[in-house]
Amino acid sequence: xxxxxxxxxxxxxxxxxxxxxxxxxxxxxxxxxxxxxxxxxxxxxxxxxxxxxxxxxxxxxxxxxxxxxxxxxxxxxxxxxxxxxxxxxxxxxxxxxxxxxxxxxxxxxxxxxxxxxxxxxxxxxxxxxxxxxxxxxxxxxxxxxxxxxxxxxxxxxxxxxxxxxxxxxxxxxxxxxxxxxxxxxxxxxxxxxxxxxxxxxxxxxxxxxxxxxxx
Amino acid sequence: xxxxxxxxxxxxxxxxxxxxxxxxxxxxxxxxxxxxxxxxxxxxxxxxxxxxxxxxxxxxxxxxxxxxxxxxxxxxxxxxxxxxxxxxxxxxxxxxxxxxxxxxxxxxxxxxxxxxxxxxxxxxxxxxxxxxxxxxxxxxxxxxxxxxxxxxxxxxxxxxxxxxxxxxxxxxxxxxxxxxxxxxxxxxxxxxxxxxxxxxxxxxxxxxxxxxxxx
DNA sequence: TAGATTGTTAATCGATTAACAATC
DNA sequence: TAGATTGTTAATCGATTAACAATC
Numbered sequence: 027x028x029x030x031x032x033x034x035x036x037x038x039x040x041x042x043x044x045x046x047x048x049x050x051x052x053x054x055x056x057x058x059x060x061x062x063x064x065x066x067x068x069x070x071x072x073x074x075x076x077x078x079x080x081x082x083x084x085x086x087x088x089x090x091x092x093x094x095x096x097x098x099x100x101x102x103x104x105x106x107x108x109x110x111x112x113x114x115x116x117x118x119x120x121x122x123x124x125x126x127x128x129x130x131x132x133x134x135x136x137x138x139x140x141x142x143x144x145x146x147x148x149x150x151x152x153x154x155x156x157x158x159x160x161x162x163x164x165x166x167x168x169x170x171x172x173x174x175x176x177x178x179x180x181x182x183x184x185x186x187x188x189x190x191x192x193x194x195x196x197x198x199x200x201x202x203x204x205x206x207x208x209x210x211x212x213x214x215x216x217x218x219x220x221x222x223x224x225x226x227x228x229x230x231x232x233x234x235x236x237x238x239x240x241x
Numbered sequence: 242x243x244x245x246x247x248x249x250x251x252x253x254x255x256x257x258x259x260x261x262x263x264x265x266x267x268x269x270x271x272x273x274x275x276x277x278x279x280x281x282x283x284x285x286x287x288x289x290x291x292x293x294x295x296x297x298x299x300x301x302x303x304x305x306x307x308x309x310x311x312x313x314x315x316x317x318x319x320x321x322x323x324x325x326x327x328x329x330x331x332x333x334x335x336x337x338x339x340x341x342x343x344x345x346x347x348x349x350x351x352x353x354x355x356x357x358x359x360x361x362x363x364x365x366x367x368x369x370x371x372x373x374x375x376x377x378x379x380x381x382x383x384x385x386x387x388x389x390x391x392x393x394x395x396x397x398x399x400x401x402x403x404x405x406x407x408x409x410x411x412x413x414x415x416x417x418x419x420x421x422x423x424x425x426x427x428x429x430x431x432x433x434x435x436x437x438x439x440x441x442x443x444x445x446x447x448x449x450x451x452x453x454x455x456x
Numbered sequence: 457t458a459g460a461t462t463g464t465t466a467a468t469c470g471a472t473t474a475a476c477a478a479t480c
Numbered sequence: 481t482a483g484a485t486t487g488t489t490a491a492t493c494g495a496t497t498a499a500c501a502a503t504c
Binding site for chain 4: 260261262276277279280284286287288289290291292
């Protein structure tokens with residue numbers, strides 16, 4: 027949130043510094059929280075002045091690993107895989123999709139976004155050659171576990187799993203599951219409440235009309 | 242988490258009931274927390290016995306709105322839109338993609354997943370006819386704001402935004418942004434630490450060897 | 457020197473957990 | 481009746497926030 031607010035400020039306004047108070051307003055949190063959070067990065071503010079926007083931006087991006095290049099392997103070049111391969115948001119933040127893998131002979135050899143799809147068996151080689159450090163799984167559920175095991179076997183320690191199934195890996199591997207339908211569940215939960223509140227208000231209004239004493 | 246654990250139990254084992262203790266172990270939380278959380282749904286347990294798995298499953302799915310049908314509009318039928326349109330996870334949970342919209346004449350009229358892509362201008366009609374209650378935006382960033390406004394104008398109160406840009410809507414609309422690169426940022430953050438710890442251990446090991454007294 | 461603002465300590469608040477009476 | 485387990489109260493813990501000395 028702080029990163030986004032600071033990027034916004036750096037772009038739109040010519041200001042050099044920002045106070046914890048201002049950053050708090052932009053990020054929608056308490057000013058004391060801003061100062062406490064930023065103090066974990068180090069002591070980058072100046073008393074009586076505030077924080078230098080550019081310097082703070084650099085420190086935050088560095089801490090989040092956004093100044094580094096993270097060559098990434100994408101496994102499963104179906105619909106979702108192709109969409110992810112062409113998703114600009116990754117490369118903009120240093121997550122360069124550096125190699126594509128599949129097991130389907132019809133797909134292997136195809137050019138997708140400037141890369142040639144390779145067979146999953148070549149993963150280990152590619153991890154060593156291209157220094158891949160993150161793997162993205164976009165396979166069907168039945169193939170996800172195998173993909174994860176091949177990634178771990180090749181030495182990859184961070185996995186992002188888009189497949190609908192859960193995969194199990196050793197606890198020293200960082201794995202995160204993206205379940206898009208969870209977001210929709212949250213929305214429908216809100217929607218239910220919105221509808222329930224609207225219905226209650228409408229019922230209330232009718233009762234009031236009914237019970238209103240005659241003039 | 243409880244839903245997933247209960248589904249697992251219902252599938253694999255023949256057990257009828259589950260205790261807060263067991264459910265806590267499966268979901269990886271404290272048993273008191275399980276009881277407190279479930280108590281918000283109502284009093285569905287039996288003292289001395291536990292919770293009836295099937296009944297609890299029903300109550301949780303009902304509370305999450307998973308027993309309802311949520312006809313959903315998908316706007317932007319590019320790579321990501323097509324991937325989402327064919328993503329089974331949505332329909333499995335009652336989020337039926339019921340209408341597709343775009344503004345590109347080359348795309349309008351195409352058949353995608355059994356639906357014909359319609360012009361965005363027909364959205365309002367479709368919302369009324371098909372009872373659409375949720376909108377998914379998968380447009381390029383420049384088109385996201387317009388898509389959101391058309392959804393709100395048509396009466397849709399819940400929006401899931403996959404576009405890389407932030408859109409602004411009135412505060413009574415439920416909107417959530419999905420930023421896939423955030424997940425990768427988290428992973429790279431872990432990765433940095435994993436690497437740093439490994440480097441520190443290696444340095445330690447070398448020092449120990451160097452400082453080890455001669456036999 | 458006066459005003460502004462950080463970095464940090466202490467107070468407050470809310471969430472988690474332990475404990476236990478209620479009850480199957 | 482004895483053992484098991486819920487639902488809820490009270491205690492604990494950790495995160496957020498207010499307050500303020502340090503200092504630009």
